[in-house]
Amino acid sequence: MTQQAAAPKIRVRNLSVGYDGTLVQERVSFDVKAGSIFAIMGVSGTGKSTILRAMIGLLRPSAGDICFDDVNYWSMSDAKREEGGRRFGMLFQGAALWSSMSAAENVGLPLQMFTKLTAASIDALVQVKLSLVGLDTGRDSMPSALSGGMRQRVGLARALSLDPEILFLDEPSAGLDPISAKRFDDLICELRDGFGVTVVMVSHELPSLFGICDDGVFLDAKTKTAIGHGAPQALRDHCEDPTVHAFMTRGIPAGETARPAQAAATTGAIDGGR
Numbered sequence: 045m046t047q048q049a050a051a052p053k054i055r056v057r058n059l060s061v062g063y064d065g066t067l068v069q070e071r072v073s074f075d076v077k078a079g080s081i082f083a084i085m086g087v088s089g090t091g092k093s094t095i096l097r098a099m100i101g102l103l104r105p106s107a108g109d110i111c112f113d114d115v116n117y118w119s120m121s122d123a124k125r126e127e128g129g130r131r132f133g134m135l136f137q138g139a140a141l142w143s144s145m146s147a148a149e150n151v152g153l154p155l156q157m158f159t160k161l162t163a164a165s166i167d168a169l170v171q172v173k174l175s176l177v178g179l180d181t182g183r184d185s186m187p188s189a190l191s192g193g194m195r196q197r198v199g200l201a202r203a204l205s206l207d208p209e210i211l212f213l214d215e216p217s218a219g220l221d222p223i224s225a226k227r228f229d230d231l232i233c234e235l236r237d238g239f240g241v242t243v244v245m246v247s248h249e250l251p252s253l254f255g256i257c258d259d260g261v262f263l264d265a266k267t268k269t270a271i272g273h274g275a276p277q278a279l280r281d282h283c284e285d286p287t288v289h290a291f292m293t294r295g296i297p298a299g300e301t302a303r304p305a306q307a308a309a310t311t312g313a314i315d316g317g318r
Contacts, residue, residue: 059108083260133208139199193224
């Protein structure tokens, strides 16, 4: 007897999103398997982050369904949707840290807001989350004193503060040097492999897409829908759509999946990205 395939962790069907009556994407459908690192790809202005906002509850779709473990997220009551959203961790583009709070205070904020833990317990958990992303020092530093790589790690630690099942990342490598970006990619893989986190990542960075993503969807600005589905490497090597092919082959020859040699050679312990 053939074993039935596991239901996807996330199911998106015929999703349409936009702002103020302007349609950004329509009839977008895809599945995200549990434990996947799933890429939402496309050129700038395509609507990648808009789709992500709908998935995490910040933007109500114009039409369509977003289901987590076969439960329709936008058909829930506001209270149930807010409760369900605590299963998610979100790293916004540029980390989006509170500039008036230290690294530790940024990470501890969700714990203060959504748990009844004591201050001592929160402080201990904050240290665990910062250590998890390779920041054993600098917890009292303000965001302005941190490098770009360190700010991203603090943002990631904050996203992990409530032990999410699903981690959403919006352009996590944007603005990072190649070495810091490679280390951040390695960290995402470690989190997926060590904790079973499902990752949905908006990115246009080819080394990250080819290096860590095992599935994805490609959004098109002209047709305002998805025109490619599959792993980034498969889209690069086999998709015949000229828009997808042009995006996936810019600057990186077929068969190449790594960053520049000096970055690819830098592996091992994760540091602060300075």
